[in-house]
Amino acid sequence: MISVEEAKELVKQHIKTSDKHLNLPIEKTLNYILAKDLHANISLPPFAQSAMDGYAINIEDFSDEKIFEIQTIIPAGHTKLEKLEKGKAIRIFTGAPIPDGADAIIVQEKAKEENGLVRFDAQELKAMQNIRPIGEQIQKGEVAVAKGTLLTPETLSFIASFGITELCVQKQPQISIFVNGDELIKAGQELEFGQIYESNSLGLKAAVENTNFPVASVQHLPDNKIKVMEAISKATTEMDFLLLSGGISVGDYDYIGSSLRELGCQEIFYKVKQKPGKPLFFGKLNDCYVFALPGNPAASLTCFYEYVLPALHQFSGNGFKELSTFLIPLAHDFKKKGDRAQFLKAKIENHKVSVMGKQASSMLRSFINSSGYVYISAEQAEVKEGELVEVRVF
Ligand SMILES: Nc1nc2c(c(=O)[nH]1)N[C@H]1C(S)=C(S)[C@@H](COP(=O)(O)OP(=O)(O)OC[C@H]3O[C@@H](n4cnc5c(N)ncnc54)[C@H](O)[C@@H]3O)O[C@H]1N2
Ligand code: MOO
Secondary structure: OOHHHHHHHHHHHOOOOOOOOOEEEHHOOOEEEEEOOOOOOOOEEEOEEOOOOEEOOOOOHHHOEEEEEEEEEOOOOOOOEEEEEOOOOEEEEEEEOOOOOOOOOEHHHHHHEOEEEEOOOOOOOOOOOOOEEOOOOEOOOEEEEEOOOOHHHHHHHHOOOOOOOOOEEEOOEEEEEEEEEEEEEOOOOOOOOOOOOOHHHHHHHHHHHOOOOOOOOOEOOOOEEEEEEEEHHHHHOOOOOEEEEOOOOOOOOOOOOHHHHOOOEEEEEEEOOOOOOOOOOOEEEOOEEEEEEEEOOOHHHHHHHHHHHHHHHHOOOOOOOOEEEEEEOOOOOEOOOOOOOEEEEEEOOOOOEOOOOOOOOOOOHHHOOEEEEEEOOOOEHHHHOEEEEEEEEO
16 A cells, blocks of 8 residues: 555656647636746836826926926827926826826825916925836736646736737546445435435535536446446546546445456556545546545545645646645644544634544545645654644645
8 A cells, every 4th residue: 555645646647737728718718727838929018107197297307396387188098109398297197108208207196286287295206206117017028927827817817918819728627527336326316225315426526616627527337347347438538537436445346446457447556545545546548547536425525635636737737736735733632543644624723723523534524614634644643732733725
């Protein structure tokens, strides 16, 4: 059985970033990954701009006593470069082009205007005050946004300021989710003795979608090896990722592992020294990455967050992006049972973190209102109150 660290390293090594790109109108690219470096096609700002509503002057002409004649008015959107005449002021507004010869904007709160004349309050002036120089934010030709960047609302807004209408983005992975087990029934049906409502597919689908990747299909497979093999064989020729849940342990009706092997799936690892999620399988079949997640609901989700999520990011050009991790003092002593690494649902309160109750991998309850996992490595046996622990936030 390999360690959590070894398993992650293997995922990182084996997932290749997709070279499938597509061009999309910029307004359709939210949450895609930029596939090519984007160079600034113009400087920003493209011309020197006033940062305030006020008056453009040349500092050499300024003295507290002086009254300036107002030469003209420059509103935002004025498309002609004006020239400031010696000793005069120009009325100007935020975003308007600075006239040639001006090197300071005095805000209107420090001025009094009357009959075409303006008198400024006594004040110290700094060269270029309230002026946004050309290219202050970025110069034409510089890399504006590097490939591999997630297209967030802020990034898209920045890109839009270059007047760009189309972007080359990474194609999103095609993902299928299969859940397996004869005991599982769909919500809405009457529960018979021995049956449970199937819940992992909803959790996994929501977790994938929460990361802004689409789910192509969800399917429930019976405990029937022929059907399992047929479904896996078809999905792995069509999908980039197949997420299987359940049937990967050692029981007589756990057909996922044997089906994958008989179909010739390359096994990259099976079984990780962790709780929950020990019988996690990762492999590759027909160019499709296969994660067989243990069926216990908390194990399925934990393996998703810790292994599948970074794999999806890496495939999509966003690097092996794991959950954000913080070091936070533990609010109580903790003794670990067993020698596996543990991902424990936990809550951060008052700058400390507490491990929640009901941690069994069959239970989801401790996820409710949790902030993330406390990660206790395989080597650690206990942690004392106040010691810093790794908290992985989902
Ligand atoms: N003899 C051994 N038995 C088990 C071992 C072992 O090492 N030796 N490992 C245990 C561990 S650890 C885990 S985790 C589970 C994983 O088993 P499977 O991946 O084969 O999952 P199932 O047996 O199909 O299901 C486990 C559990 O979860 C429920 N389940 C499954 N799918 C769903 C779903 N979609 N929605 C809701 N609940 C689901 C299922 O009914 C079972 O109760 O194996 C242990 N056994
Ligand atoms: O690995 Mo299992 O998730 O411990 O129950």
